[in-house]
Amino acid sequence: MAVLTFQVFAKTTLIDIEYNCVEVYQKETDNEWRVIHSTWSFIRPMDKKFDKGKTVV
Numbered sequence: 205m206a207v208l209t210f211q212v213f214a215k216t217t218l219i220d221i222e223y224n225c226v227e228v229y230q231k232e233t234d235n236e237w238r239v240i241h242s243t244w245s246f247i248r249p250m251d252k253k254f255d256k257g258k259t260v261v
Contacts, residue, residue: 205230206237211247222247 205228212223228241 208225208227208229210225212225214221214223224245224247226241226243227239229237230240231237
């Protein structure tokens, strides 16, 4: 069994969308890896962490 997590940044001409993805793989008896679970969720703008950077006076 293996777990893969990644983020997808889809930039299109209509909309920019960002996703978190978690997929669980299982190695079958035929020696092939297959996805047994997959979860996709939006990255909400309020969940992002932005650097404060320099103080503007």
